[in-house]
Amino acid sequence: MSDLPLSPDDVAEIVALLDGGGYDRLDIRTTRFRLRVNRDGAGWTQDWDLSESDKPAAAVAAPVAVVVPEGLSGIAAPLPGTFYRAPSPGAPPFVEVGDTVGPDTVVGIVETMKLMNPVHAGTSGVIAAILGDNAVMVEKDSILMHVRAQ
């Protein structure tokens, strides 16, 4: 692990230098980082880009099938987050395969940033398949369940 290339005080000094010199833009690119300082209207901005090699890794989301087979429709995650099939640990799941659902039926929960977001079926039919396992990380719009219209 290493220090960030420049401190906030360094950036403040760079801005003061540019401002005094009548420059509008500074763009430094090194193997480790890119820093762009821009005059933006009345103010200045600093935009940090860290090199690919040690860029913060994305939170790993479980791969969930996005292709919905012919004749079925999909229930998609409204937000990225942790998918739960039941309202609380140990409680029975909201729905099982074979259950009949309507557009407003809650079929699961996606927990995003400490908020619980209900997942609605959005359509009428019978649950044909449940693709998302309990307590796995899902991406926005990934298909959690298949529904066969009735």
Place this chain on the structure above:
Amino acid sequence: MIRRLFIANRGEIALRVIRTAKRLGMTTILGASAADAASLPAREADEVALVGPAPSAQSYLSVEAVIAAAKAAQADAIHPGYGFLSENAAFATAAAEAGIIFVGPDVASLHAMGDKLMARKVGIEAGLPVVPGGEAADKAAALARAQETGFPILLKAVSGGGGKGMKRVDAPEQLDTMIDMAMAEAQASFGDPRIYVERFIASGRHVEVQVLGDGETAIHLGTRDCSIQRRFQKLVEEAPAPALPDAARAEIEGAAVRLARHLHYRGAGTVEFLVDAETFDFFFLEMNARIQVEHPVTEAITGVDLIEQQLLVADGARLSLTQAMVQPSGHAIEVRINAEDADADFRPSPGTVTRAAWPAGPGIRVDTHMPSGGQVPPFYDSLIGKIIVSGATRADAVAKLSAALEATRIEGVSTTTPLHRRIATDPRFVKGGVDTRFFEGLA
């Protein structure tokens, strides 16, 4: 002597603590979850120790996991930041048992301020005014309390925080359902269904006082006003509290110091008050026994590095500051940039920040862990950065805030930046001294 400091937190506050600790010559070890193992704080720390998988229950909130990681890293001290385990007495005790300094107050102070009812009791003992009200063990008791104080009332969770379990009740006939809801929310959020009743102050301002203590003596570092809130969550904070008569300010600061001395308080803490916006009567609410999100506005007007003070006191030093040495000057305002869509009921907006052009320049400080291309994981709270502006006068600071927000470009996720632009130009905010109903009236 603290040589190896373990930071048991994430995000901007982890980066903030790392910077001061490094300046003081300490080796910094970040206790990170798997989701944060390559975050900006992890890059900045000297060492990274994995505390667990992404969900906070198994990482940042796990006393066992964090203590085990700190022990394995041979840390002398743990800085808990804010949130997570920062005010958890069991955590502070476990650290002490492991022979590690907890950078925070004594366990006795954590217990004294651990729940709101206990805080009320200790506040009264210290001679501070409190809002009329008290504990309500059941509905009959709540009704009796409400009749003493008069409606409207506020139901609050004894173990509460962040507005959860808090309900306003305007008339006796609503009490029954509202108590059920408040107790259910309190149980779900804090595992403790107990609630208490307070008289609702219609036009109240949220004013708090930063205190520092070393166990022997205590001083204050002036007021902050955090009245601009949504659902009891702070959005904007400023120091000093504007439009407050000098006499009222001095009384509030004095009360905060009285409480800190009563507790033989060690470290940094914040004493929160509800101030009547018309009469300036003030009531003690609670004390936060940790560093606060909004601490930079106090740093901006006093020049004191509060994290440094926390670390020095934790290391056993007496306060090197006296009350006379603290001479606040100018005015500072902080806005919280959250990854939330303010136009869609503040829906969380995790994902990749494709571009993060933060403001820069004189009088602007940005505390953030978010570079361009950074990730906002869906596991934690939505704060991605704080913009702090300071000026010689409040008008200067307000003008600078507007310009800084106009320049800010955060792309890829929705943020509260557009909301803050509206707040910064709202005539009520520009004038200063708004009450906690400000947000309801925001155009």
